[in-house]
Amino acid sequence: MPCVSNGPLSQVPVVNEAITYIAEVTVGVDNQTFHLLVDSGSSNTWVGANASYTYIPSSSSVWTDDIVIVDYGSGYFFGYEYFDTVALSNELIIKNQSIGVADFQQGFNSMDGILGIGPVDLTDGTILGSLAPVTTVPTVSDNLFSEGVISTEVVGVSFVPTTGASNEPEGELIFGDIGGSSRFTGQITYTPKETDYWGITQSISYGDTEIMASAIGVVDTGTTLNYMPTDTFNAYINSTGGTFDEATGLYEITQEQYDALDNLIFTIGGTDFPLTANAQIWPRDLNENIGGEEGRIYLAAVATGMCTLVQYRLTDDLMLLRPDPIEDLNFINGYVFLERFFSIFDNSNSRVGFATTSYTNATTN
Template sequence: MFPTVSLLTTILLAFSITVSSVEVSNSPITLPIARRLNVSDGIINLLQRDKARMAALRDSSLSHAGLGTSISNVGNSYLLAVGVGSPPKTYNLIVDTGSSNTWIGAGTPYVKTKTSVNTGRAVSVGYGSGFFSGTEYLDTVTLGQGLTIPHQSIGVASSSSGFAGVDGILGMGPVDLTLDTLTKEPKTTIPTVTDSLHSQGTIQREVFSISFEPTNSQPVTNGELTFGETDAHKYTGAITYTPITTGQTASNYWGIKESISYGSTTIMSSTDGIVDTGTTFIFIATDAYKKYKSATGGIPDSATGLLRVSSSQYKALKNLNFHIGGETYTLTPNAQLWPRALNTYIGGASKAMYLVVSDIDSANGPGFDFVNGYPFLERFYSVFDATNSRIGFATTAYTNSEIN
């Protein structure tokens, strides 16, 4: 969810792709993150929420009038317990690579302590499914043991909408996505938490990595967030890097180039899109989606909006291959399924088979043709490296898991 202008989308330097393992220290600074489907209001239409997110991510017009643009899919959230103040009070924040502002106050009220400094500056971010507005504070933010940031800029919401059940967002996007979010100070950016950790010397490189494990349970702590480096226990083989794209829209986010094939058939030629923890499904351009739909035989389901396949169609499914930076990352047929144990949460039939690939609702070509959301990230380790303007991926022990 990056404010161009997350739920639960900059860097423009290009360089040659390298294949290597990132150097790992003996003690990675790693924090647990938990996945939670927010069912407080009953059945959740995750596809509809994702669709609203896609529209806002592509629409730079929302930045006019001083609003940064972000999207948060609060229906499917990945939460980190974050301490604010001294002594710290805990807030459950969405870990969002699609936005960069960190803010609290949607649920648990902000408690001022001896480290709280009111800057008096108004801050506001518009989201496809809501918004927050309030005041910027500087305060001590504690992300975990050894990860304390004094004088971190945070937004304290005086009003917000669309964030039931969570306290706010931990923005993990590029710092440029905070541009214009201080409503009376255009062209001003705000340091992100990763920015601050790097500038104060806590981490040597402005990089973080994310590990998810496929799950059919809810809620569950099935992820880890590592700052400054990677955790070699969480991936297999080597990490392959690809540069941040220079494409017009995707470059505002954690954007890359990729092509996609279904089996041996190319359904999407090399184009620009983003990698995003705040998107529940995988989205591809309309022409590619039509090819995928035809090849799988999937029928749009009226209840969930997802493609539904029969048992025989599932048995005939082929691998979905993502070609990125000279490497191929494969989603097996099982990895293309929504977890059947969670069908009822999204209004689906309990034993039905739903595919996690959906239509981004725009034809190939506008510079924002795909989003590799959670179904991709739960199968591949991901490294977001702002220092070197690149993203890395590696296989994991769960890449070919048959959990769905």
């Protein structure tokens, strides 16, 4: 069983918005509220993507005259860098957080910005101006730790597969000690952080057949689907019998093929983390969000080498989400994986952890 802590948990609710997870964050002494995409694949925190929720400097704001520029797989932003008070919750308040304020952005119209929970190395080169030649800026996790708000620099991520219901359980971020959390079950498997990203080594099997030998890739809360190398993905599709669907950019299977699906097994740190048949498909109640048809079954995986963009429809905006342009990495475990397994991003020990949850074998999709 996991070690249980008697200390309080520092929790931040996050909401499933069909293709992203969003956290509500306040900035400044006047508590300006922003809804930010939770992204472990980047580390800068910024606001101002939505013109309806612009950042207004307050008495706690410090303007640096520095420029911040960050590229993402789904777009980019540039703007000015401020230091300000940032509150993730009533308990998680950072007094002096570097925060970007977008002057221009592309690809983020359905959110107010990004809460970056990736490693600090990913901020390297994003700030231009008086901070140079300083190459990195502390992340929210760094500052929570350095300001003594949390005792260990760890972020636990609990995502919950959606049912489409208005009263469904919310996800959660836990900063600091995760030991007392009821969000995971059993033992935690840890594996070393392999890259500047939250990179890990894993292999992938479909049923009893290995389809990807041990390789390095990343775990990314900001990527919706699971991305596999092209040959691995082709082996998976050939085994499942999926056919390409032009409307969604995903592969569709029949009910009979769904009933025959084997587990898709991710082996990490010597432990198997199997995605059941239900965990391998896009939530059927949300087919409309990706341009799909009611009653159809779509596999929630794509190839990293696919040249076509997978299109997702979110409210009235058409967003094109792709994995970040990460070279020499073989896979991305997106949030459809993280909805079935509790994940731990441990800066203090430079490692990533996973554990089962009550949703590992859920049939919500």
